[in-house]
Amino acid sequence: MSLLYTPQQSVSGDYFLAPPAAAPSAARALSATDARWVELHAALISAGVPPQPGDGSAVHTMARRLDDATVSAVVAWIDSAATLAQPH
Template sequence: MTGFQALATGTAALQDLDPYRFPAALIDGQPESASTAGAFMDTGDYLLPAPDPASRLSAPLAPADRRRLELHAALTTAGVTPLPGDLDAIEALCTLDDTTHAVLRRWINHTM
């Protein structure tokens, strides 16, 4: 293949699309009538308003809870999925002090 090859356009290309993966594709030659997220809502449904930052609770997290969130974030960033048995180890690691916990996160993220 040399140069730029234009993709097939028109209804022939759109009919090959999976309607579940591409909901706006043509179905039976007609565009789908519901093409926005709001159109898929039931009559009793409504969009929730954006949260108001002033109405948040000001209760601080316990240090172990904060460390647990930070450890889960570090594992997620590194692409590590904890297995169900790993949750006990994560709970034990969260009881360590902040310095040890910072080193643990640095090891997970491979940063210096």
């Protein structure tokens, strides 16, 4: 009996568990506000800005009140500032 799933095996009896269902796409699973929150947080962390107490609330407020285009501009500014701050 093999516990590894291979496409040639049938679900009926060659192993104990069926292969997991595909995870939903993150873009479909998140609200627009949550997606913007993740994008802003990721940009800050990528730029070397560690989250501090209260930052989550502030970033969430920006994500809730700013539209996608504005968040994209803010993320670009963060990326540009991080690039300029790197030693050459």
